[in-house]
Amino acid sequence: MIELKNIEKYYANKGVKSYILRHVTTSIKQGEFISIMGPSGAGKSTLLNILGMLEEPTYGAYEFMGEDVVSLNERKRIELYRNHIGFVFQAYHLIDEMTVAENIEAPLLYKKVSGPERKSRVADVLDRFNMVAKKDLFPNQLSGGQQQLVGIARALVAQPSIILADEPTGNLQSPQALQIMELFKKLNEEENITIIQVTHSEVNAAYGSRILHLLDGVIKEDLAVPQGV
Amino acid sequence: MYILNLKIALRNLLRNKTASLINISGLAIGLAACLMLLLYVSYEWNYDKGFKNADRIHQVMFNFYGADKNIRATGDQSPNTIAGALKEEMPEVEHISRILWPVKRLLADGKNSFKVEGRYADPEILKIFDFQVLYGNLDHALNDANSIVLTASTAQRLFGRMDVLNKVLRFENQVDLKVTAVIKDLPPNVSYNFDCLNSWKLFEQLNSWVVDPNWHNYSFYTLVTFKQGTDIPAFNEKIKNMSRKHAASVSTDSEPFVYPLADLHLYGRFINGKPAGGQIEQLRIFTILALSILIIACINFMNLSTARSQKRAKEVGIKKTIGASRKSLISQFLMESLMLTFVSVVIAVVLVELCLPKFNHLLDIKLKIAYAHPLNWLGVIALIFFTGILAGSYPAFFLSSFNPVQTLKKTVKLKSSFSLNFRQILVIVQFSFAVILIVATLIIYEQLQYLKNKPLGYQTKALVEMPHEGNLYLKYDLLKERLLSSGAVSAMCHSSGSISQQNSNSTGMEWQGMSEADKKMSVNQIYTGYDFVKTNGVELLEGRDFKKGLASDSVAVMLSESAIKRMGLVNPVGKDVIFQGVKRTIVGVFKDIIWGSLTTKEKPMIIAFNQENSDVITMRLNTEKDLKENLETIGRITREINPDFPIDIRFLDQLVAEKMKNEATLGLLSNLFGGLAIFISCLGLFGLSAFSAEQRTKEIGVRKVLGASVSGIVQLLSVNFVKTVLIALFVAMPVAYLLMKKWLDKFDYHISIGWQVFLITGVSTVMIAFLTVSWQAYRAAKSNPVDALKYE
Ligand SMILES: Nc1ncnc2c1ncn2[C@@H]1O[C@H](COP(=O)(O)OP(=O)(O)OP(=O)(O)O)[C@@H](O)[C@H]1O
Numbered sequence A: 001m002i003e004l005k006n007i008e009k010y011y012a013n014k015g016v017k018s019y020i021l022r023h024v025t026t027s028i029k030q031g032e033f034i035s036i037m038g039p040s041g042a043g044k045s046t047l048l049n050i051l052g053m054l055e056e057p058t059y060g061a062y063e064f065m066g067e068d069v070v071s072l073n074e075r076k077r078i079e080l081y082r083n084h085i086g087f088v089f090q091a092y093h094l095i096d097e098m099t100v101a102e103n104i105e106a107p108l109l110y111k112k113v114s115g116p117e118r119k120s121r122v123a124d125v126l127d128r129f130n131m132v133a134k135k136d137l138f139p140n141q142l143s144g145g146q147q148q149l150v151g152i153a154r155a156l157v158a159q160p161s162i163i164l165a166d167e168p169t170g171n172l173q174s175p176q177a178l179q180i181m182e183l184f185k186k187l188n189e190e191e192n193i194t195i196i197q198v199t200h201s202e203v204n205a206a207y208g209s210r211i212l213h214l215l216d217g218v219i220k221e222d223l224a225v226p227q228g229v
Numbered sequence B: 001m002y003i004l005n006l007k008i009a010l011r012n013l014l015r016n017k018t019a020s021l022i023n024i025s026g027l028a029i030g031l032a033a034c035l036m037l038l039l040y041v042s043y044e045w046n047y048d049k050g051f052k053n054a055d056r057i058h059q060v061m062f063n064f065y066g067a068d069k070n071i072r073a074t075g076d077q078s079p080n081t082i083a084g085a086l087k088e089e090m091p092e093v094e095h096i097s098r099i100l101w102p103v104k105r106l107l108a109d110g111k112n113s114f115k116v117e118g119r120y121a122d123p124e125i126l127k128i129f130d131f132q133v134l135y136g137n138l139d140h141a142l143n144d145a146n147s148i149v150l151t152a153s154t155a156q157r158l159f160g161r162m163d164v165l166n167k168v169l170r171f172e173n174q175v176d177l178k179v180t181a182v183i184k185d186l187p188p189n190v191s192y193n194f195d196c197l198n199s200w201k202l203f204e205q206l207n208s209w210v211v212d213p214n215w216h217n218y219s220f221y222t223l224v225t226f227k228q229g230t231d232i233p234a235f236n237e238k239i240k241n242m243s244r245k246h247a248a249s250v251s252t253d254s255e256p257f258v259y260p261l262a263d264l265h266l267y268g269r270f271i272n273g274k275p276a277g278g279q280i281e282q283l284r285i286f287t288i289l290a291l292s293i294l295i296i297a298c299i300n301f302m303n304l305s306t307a308r309s310q311k312r313a314k315e316v317g318i319k320k321t322i323g324a325s326r327k328s329l330i331s332q333f334l335m336e337s338l339m340l341t342f343v344s345v346v347i348a349v350v351l352v353e354l355c356l357p358k359f360n361h362l363l364d365i366k367l368k369i370a371y372a373h374p375l376n377w378l379g380v381i382a383l384i385f386f387t388g389i390l391a392g393s394y395p396a397f398f399l400s401s402f403n404p405v406q407t408l409k410k411t412v413k414l415k416s417s418f419s420l421n422f423r424q425i426l427v428i429v430q431f432s433f434a435v436i437l438i439v440a441t442l443i444i445y446e447q448l449q450y451l452k453n454k455p456l457g458y459q460t461k462a463l464v465e466m467p468h469e470g471n472l473y474l475k476y477d478l479l480k481e482r483l484l485s486s487g488a489v490s491a492m493c494h495s496s497g498s499i500s501q502q503n504s505n506s507t508g509m510e511w512q513g514m515s516e517a518d519k520k521m522s523v524n525q526i527y528t529g530y531d532f533v534k535t536n537g538v539e540l541l542e543g544r545d546f547k548k549g550l551a552s553d554s555v556a557v558m559l560s561e562s563a564i565k566r567m568g569l570v571n572p573v574g575k576d577v578i579f580q581g582v583k584r585t586i587v588g589v590f591k592d593i594i595w596g597s598l599t600t601k602e603k604p605m606i607i608a609f610n611q612e613n614s615d616v617i618t619m620r621l622n623t624e625k626d627l628k629e630n631l632e633t634i635g636r637i638t639r640e641i642n643p644d645f646p647i648d649i650r651f652l653d654q655l656v657a658e659k660m661k662n663e664a665t666l667g668l669l670s671n672l673f674g675g676l677a678i679f680i681s682c683l684g685l686f687g688l689s690a691f692s693a694e695q696r697t698k699e700i701g702v703r704k705v706l707g708a709s710v711s712g713i714v715q716l717l718s719v720n721f722v723k724t725v726l727i728a729l730f731v732a733m734p735v736a737y738l739l740m741k742k743w744l745d746k747f748d749y750h751i752s753i754g755w756q757v758f759l760i761t762g763v764s765t766v767m768i769a770f771l772t773v774s775w776q777a778y779r780a781a782k783s784n785p786v787d788a789l790k791y792e
């Protein structure tokens, strides 16, 4: 599903290039659950953003579902993005002026999903996340864990084939964190959604099927997680 | 999606109440001001353009040549002969009609009687203008001498209803006239307005001097329409020698030409026989003023929106990560601004409606919003789009360009140097407009004061005039005796025209030592009886006024100082001149009277003794008595002597003020809208400083914890804004100087621009800006630092 070849990313500052990613080459198949780990500043978020098409690599080839992302034009790329990618952030990043339901509905609007269809999908997701009672609240009226659930619900509602999550549990207590991880695992297993998460926690990483260790922009290790732990 | 965006926009508005209030009210006030000015401009612009064939109506005008074969003047009045001659000799002419200036006419219907504006005209006037007839038939409505055409409101006033066809009314207490047609009231913006229209034949019956064809008396107006396809320049070439052919004259040499009536109001000034602007210049000023105010208001909008970018950045970032394209974000922000503009326009229309009556009253015009007119709706919609897109485009493109990854990082620094500079540039532009407007306002005010205080050569205070009419001709001496003995009036005289307004001039005066070319010297003329000097308070430099009992004074004249100078006379008193073919003796020399426009140099003037030619009675009120009582006494005595005419007393100072109407309008509007522009600018500055203070809450908190004083922080927050205003001052002042110098150069008499104006402008602008900004800064500085730090 994803082919990265020799991805490089650097920022030039006063003529000095500071590399953030170097020679990143890997491939990711549909249905994998990958954790990216590494010390702070290793380039994990940068890699995730490149995978999510929010940033462009300085060099290298990126193929997403057979399409060469780097050479796609803006319109096509957004199209691809809307249809396949869901993002989840550490800081939730909900829109403060929208209610829970509206936040969840927003991606469908950009995908130009019809009104009744939107209503039923939002209702489905709310139901599934047990948030029907909270649908008219604003984000600042929810707890952190609830906000992150809304964030995931928003990522899911567009029925993406891949979810990219940047430290999704970084701001949460461990019981809530576990809940989120269970959810990811379930999505991965039952709906075959590819999941790539950045995490600092070994426990979280253990939910996945594969771990990429990043150090100073280089993939140091690429391990399969032994199943049944 | 649109509905959701709309909802978000609304929630955003409600969340930031102050900002929204500033944004909407600033835009609404700006739009209201702009709308009002544009209404005025379109009112003036559409002068005489409301008639169906407006573009085919022309006025006959004349270029007058001086001795040096150059055009010395251009006039819009013509002799009573040119209409007939053109009709007879020029096949291109379709309809042509003479028409007289408007005169207050007494109409009576038994019990009701009052004065209305009336004009005499030839029957074809009804074919030239497409008046909307309500009753009767316009085809022959003015053919008979005893016919009269009324406007609807005149009929209503006189008879209490409008279908008054064939009713008989008494005209000027002299003749009975039959109503042959009632027409719809004319719009207020036509040059040839009237309340009633009379037949030219009646004019000739009542005034024998008009009957004889006279190519030398340029007193009337002539309007003409042409057959389709007439080549106007060629036609003008054809009629060039008309006057010379029909009546060669040594004293006047004139060439007729036709000029579109619709242009006359706006392009009515002629230099060397060529159109050289006119009212249009003022309209241009007002259009620029309107757009400036709109731009100032839009700049507010842009500034406040981009100032909020920090808050909106996160929204942009998130939306992009959930699939929003840049286009959809641009359209969201543009829609927000269109929505705000729409609300502002609605408020602006309400504001305009509230202010129009006052505005109309101030300017003495009749503006109204024509809601029924589809074009106006189109205009308003265009205005909404224009303003909404103009105001919203920068924030829309600016905000939508945010990189999602950057904006979602906590440490994002949005205050890139570009956005700040751009905002500062906008503030500079805004305040430059404001500064130019302040300078202009001050200079216009000074110039108007200067013109107002310029000596007129007579004393307008406690000076009144009324028409010389009816029995007052035969019983003038009785009137004078009774008024003087009543004590209400300390002096009075009669004259051929009002002293307030240039109304008659001639050429052909002769004197000893003159050159041949001097025959074409144009002089202003007033005919009068006794006590002219005493009544008007004219200053005599030499000699005396006409004296009763001196038989020789029946052919005496007085000349103005500039006439003496122009004629090169030494010891003029006692010398003779030949004026209008009569040999007359100079008995006095008076200081120049400003008779024409206050802004241009005076012609030489002659005051000649002639008791037969009189239209106006001028009276100096006795200032020792109560003004109201004086007027009542005059009214009572006049009515006793001349019972059929209503009393119509006018104050000379008001009549003189009317002459400055254009300048006064300009002064008024520039004051009003200049003030508004400054207010809107300050509103924007206020909002901007509020945001800046809010954005720097944390910084202020940290600084306070580190021990900064309140005044230190106020300074920190204000200095930047004051700096931008200072730059605006330096940019705008030279521009203002040049613009105003150009404006002043139009006046023969004008002030010189002093440095004080700029000092006042500079100090007051900086003061206002500083007060506006420091209020916010002070509030921010006074707040508890702990709260500020917690907030982050
Ligand atoms: N716009 C930028 N200009 C220069 N350097 C940048 C920019 N954005 C990121 N970096 C650098 O890139 C490096 C990698 O950043 P990244 O956010 O990918 O790290 P990370 O692995 O996600 O770290 P963390 O675990 O702390 O989130 C960092 O050293 C950061 O300083």
Ligand SMILES: [Mg+2]
Pocket (backbone or CB within 6 Å): A044, A045, A046, A166
């Ligand atoms: Mg990171």
